[in-house]
Every structure is written in C-alpha cells, then in structure tokens.
Amino acid sequence: MIERLFVTLSAAVSLDGYLDTADPPRLLLSNPADLDRVDSVRAEQDAILVGARTVRLDNPRLLVRSAVRQSRRRVAGRSGSPWKVTATRTGDLDPESAFFTEGDAVRLVYCPGSEARRIRRRLGSSALVVGLGAELTMADLAADLADRGARRLLVEGEAACSPSS
Numbered sequence: 639m640i641e642r643l644f645v646t647l648s649a650a651v652s653l654d655g656y657l658d659t660a661d662p663p664r665l666l667l668s669n670p671a672d673l674d675r676v677d678s679v680r681a682e683q684d685a686i687l688v689g690a691r692t693v694r695l696d697n698p699r700l701l702v703r704s705a706v707r708q709s710r711r712r713v714a715g716r717s718g719s720p721w722k723v724t725a726t727r728t729g730d731l732d733p734e735s736a737f738f739t740e741g742d743a744v745r746l747v748y749c750p751g752s753e754a755r756r757i758r759r760r761l762g763s764s765a766l767v768v769g770l771g772a773e774l775t776m777a778d779l780a781a782d783l784a785d786r787g788a789r790r791l792l793v794e795g796e797a798a799c800s801p802s803s
Contacts, residue, residue: 643783645791645793679792681710681711683791685783686721686723693724694731700743721745721788723747729749729753745765747768749767751770752772768782
C-alpha cells in the first residue's frame with residue numbers, strides 16, 4: 639500500500655476574505671488563544687510547508703513555541719519542531735532568514751530539477767535542496783515527503799496555490 643500524507647491547511651482569514659495586506663505591515667488576524675491552538679496543531683505534524691514568498695516577506699520561524707510540546711516531540715524521538723518545507727522556482731531565498739537559522743528541524747527546499755544545482759550553491763548547508771522534475775508540482779512534493787517518512791503535513795496559508803517563485 640502507498641503511504642500518503644495527511645494534509646492540514648491552516649490560514650486565518652478576515653471576514654472580508656483577506657489572508658494578509660498587499661503591503662507591510664503584516665495583517666494580524668489571530669489572538670493568543672488561536673496562536674496556542676495553531677501551536678498545538680504544529681506540534682502534531684511531521685512537516686510544515688510555506689511558500690517561498692512567505693519565507694521572503696514574513697521571515698517565519700515555523701517553530702513549536704510551547705516548551706512542553708517541544709519536549710514531548712523530543713521524548714518521541716523527533717526534533718522540537720516539524721521539518722520546515724518551502725517550494726520555489728527561483729531559489730531567491732536568504733540563507734540567513736529565520737526559516738533556515740532557527741530551531742533544530744530539517745529544512746527542505748523543493749524546486750524544479752533544472753534549478754537544483756544553482757539553488758544548492760546559493761543555500762549551501764542551510765537546507766536540503768530537492769529537485770523534482772521539469773516542473774515542480776505539489777503532488778510530487780507530497781510524494782517525496784511521504785517517501786522521506788512524513789505522514790502529516792501542515793500547509794500554512796498563502797494566497798498562491800502554485801509553487802512560489
């Protein structure tokens with residue numbers, strides 16, 4: 639039997655349908671109770687996926703914040719936070735951003751196969767760069783994560799549904 643990922647989408651949306659503003663500062667839509675709920679969901683995941691645009695603009699840490707939840711993960715033989723995953727066509731990512739420098743989780747950068755070598759040179763040892771064919775698809779990304787042993791993927795909301803540039 640082929641193992642598949644269980645995918646959860648997490649996005650806070652305003653009553654008028656917005657995920658964020660077009661320009662900084664970031665639109666905050668969550669309160670402390672909701673942030674704790676999201677932290678609890680994160681702690682249950684094997685990986686968290688955000689687009690490259692989110693990495694560039696929001697500089698997310700993608701960490702489980704609760705020390706108790708991190709400890710439970712470590713006792714179970716896992717890193718304190720889920721793997722950090724992003725998808726990019728161009729590799730225009732800063733290897734010094736929080737995505738790459740904070741926490742003890744594996745960092746995976748998915749890209750088209752033709753761009754993998756160049757992106758590996760750009761990011762160095764800050765992440766494992768995975769080239770997936772001529773065109774990067776979410777189906778291929780999910781299959782690769784499952785092959786690596788991930789069973790639960792949290793996709794944190796972004797307006798674009800295709801791999802970010």
